[in-house]
Amino acid sequence: MREIAVETIIDAIADACIDINCKLPGDVYQRLIEAIEEEDSAIAKHTLDVLKENADIARETMSPICQDTGMACIFVEIGQEVHVNGNLSAAINEGVRRGYEKGYLRKSVVSDPMFNRVNTKDNTPAIISYDIVPGDQLKLTVAPKGFGSENMCQVKMMKPSDGVEGVKKFILQVVEDAGPNPCPPIVIGVGIGGTFDSVALMAKKAMLRDVNSENPDPRYRDLEKEMLEKVNAMGIGPAGFGGRTTALALNIEWAPTHIAGMPCAVAICCHVSRHKEVVL
Amino acid sequence: MIKLETPLTVEKAKTLHAGDQVLLSGVIYTGRDAAHKRFVELVAKGEPLPFDPQDQVIYYVGPTPAKPGAVIGSCGPTTSYRMDAYAPKMMELGLRGMIGKGRRNDEVKAAMRQYAGVYFGAIGGAGALIASCIKSCEIIAFEDLGTEAVRKLTVEDLPLTVVVDSYGEDLYISGREDYLKGKANGN
Numbered sequence: 001m002r003e004i005a006v007e008t009i010i011d012a013i014a015d016a017c018i019d020i021n022c023k024l025p026g027d028v029y030q031r032l033i034e035a036i037e038e039e040d041s042a043i044a045k046h047t048l049d050v051l052k053e054n055a056d057i058a059r060e061t062m063s064p065i066c067q068d069t070g071m072a073c074i075f076v077e078i079g080q081e082v083h084v085n086g087n088l089s090a091a092i093n094e095g096v097r098r099g100y101e102k103g104y105l106r107k108s109v110v111s112d113p114m115f116n117r118v119n120t121k122d123n124t125p126a127i128i129s130y131d132i133v134p135g136d137q138l139k140l141t142v143a144p145k146g147f148g149s150e151n152m153c154q155v156k157m158m159k160p161s162d163g164v165e166g167v168k169k170f171i172l173q174v175v176e177d178a179g180p181n182p183c184p185p186i187v188i189g190v191g192i193g194g195t196f197d198s199v200a201l202m203a204k205k206a207m208l209r210d211v212n213s214e215n216p217d218p219r220y221r222d223l224e225k226e227m228l229e230k231v232n233a234m235g236i237g238p239a240g241f242g243g244r245t246t247a248l249a250l251n252i253e254w255a256p257t258h259i260a261g262m263p264c265a266v267a268i269c270c271h272v273s274r275h276k277e278v279v280l
Numbered sequence: 281m282i283k284l285e286t287p288l289t290v291e292k293a294k295t296l297h298a299g300d301q302v303l304l305s306g307v308i309y310t311g312r313d314a315a316h317k318r319f320v321e322l323v324a325k326g327e328p329l330p331f332d333p334q335d336q337v338i339y340y341v342g343p344t345p346a347k348p349g350a351v352i353g354s355c356g357p358t359t360s361y362r363m364d365a366y367a368p369k370m371m372e373l374g375l376r377g378m379i380g381k382g383r384r385n386d387e388v389k390a391a392m393r394q395y396a397g398v399y400f401g402a403i404g405g406a407g408a409l410i411a412s413c414i415k416s417c418e419i420i421a422f423e424d425l426g427t428e429a430v431r432k433l434t435v436e437d438l439p440l441t442v443v444v445d446s447y448g449e450d451l452y453i454s455g456r457e458d459y460l461k462g463k464a465n466g467n
């Protein structure tokens with residue numbers, strides 16, 4: 001058993017929350033610059049220039065890239081040979097609390113969704129998902145998620161007979177419904193298979209993949225390419241003012257499912273696609 | 281680029297058209313979900329709003345906390361459709377301009393035609409850059425709402441795009457159509 005102290009986890013989470021809210025991940029930033037070159041509309045080029053400049057200012061002054069510093073979504077991969085000397089979930093929440101306070105990040109969480117929407121004032125609780133994996137490492141992916149784009153995500157329990165065409169139609173429909181709302185250019189994650197709950201998580205994980213990554217399965221890789229092209233032919237464009245760059249990336253994850261179903265989830269993130277991995 | 285100053289009178293509003301690039305200066309007010317809910321509750325009780333909305337502009341924003349010495353934190357627009365339920369009432373009370381991002385519904389657009397309202401888009405996700413246009417910031421109501429409190433801002437050359445004008449034209453529809461048409465014609 002490898003022992004990891006809760007204090008180490010608290011510090012790692014707090015630092016990552018601050019860092020990722022101020023520094024756009026390199027792959028997303030690079031993709032944004034490429035998109036400026038590829039863009040064929042003047043107003044769209046200008047909008048992308050503004051987004052690049054904004055990311056530069058945020059990084060240089062350590063200010064949040066966006067005022068919606070999100071709900072803190074933490075994806076944990078814990079090696080089964082790791083022993084944490086305390087309460088892991090509590091440590092993660094304490095890290096979020098300290099990071100959002102110290103980093104002057106916005107606290108955007110209410111304690112009750114319907115009856116009592118009172119701000120918890122420390123951005124907790126975090127949304128934590130756990131995977132137990134072999135080994136003796138603890139991997140934490142910190143991914144604050146703004147709700148402009150979160151509100152545009154959808155899950156659909158499709159029929160097997162809907163097939164590939166059904167999935168394609170659904171992806172385009174979700175992007176159409178979202179339009180200018182999720183701050184395009186967007187990053188799209190698609191999950192196909194599994195169950196109602198697992199497919200949404202799959203879509204989220206697809207959304208968090210490197211924007212240059214490809215699905216190792218050639219069938220899904222080709223579908224990723226085809227659908228990104230189709231999305232970028234819709235004309236929504238940066239900020240929704242019209243243009244080519246509606247999406248920076250489209251990634252797909254899939255899993256075995258039941259004979260009677262074909263769940264599909266489409267997760268949408270804005271261009272402020274924040275995720276930072278820390279391995280302890 | 282059009283230089284525009286608040287208050288935004290009917291005359292000024294009518295000169296603006298969807299797609300216009302504007303640099304806005306003067307006093308504006310902030311308000312988002314929770315503040316709007318309280319606005320309509322105040323109106324229902326016959327009580328005054330925290331500011332007189334006549335010819336004013338409201339910015340749908342919830343900024344990050346200001347760092348020591350800074351006027352404000354990052355402060356880009358939030359998605360406007362959540363305020364659609366309240367916007368016609370606000371315009372009826374005299375509000376002229378709204379700043380946000382994302383689509384508005386038909387009722388809001390109809391009210392904009394009726395009251396010469398203008399809906400401006402700020403670039404979503406550019407909050408660090410927008411902060412440099414805010415010269416002063418003062419909480420004037422609902423301090424308990426934290427980021428959602430109502431603030432009086434003085435802005436200088438805040439870069440905006442007219443998304444829906446007082447004639448009902450919507451850039452989210454026309455901008456996309458123009459782009460696709462241009463592509464089809466090989467421009």
Ligand code: SF4
Binds near residue numbers: 148149272
């Ligand atoms: S959708 Fe993203 S860029 Fe837009 S306001 Fe929300 S967090 Fe910021």
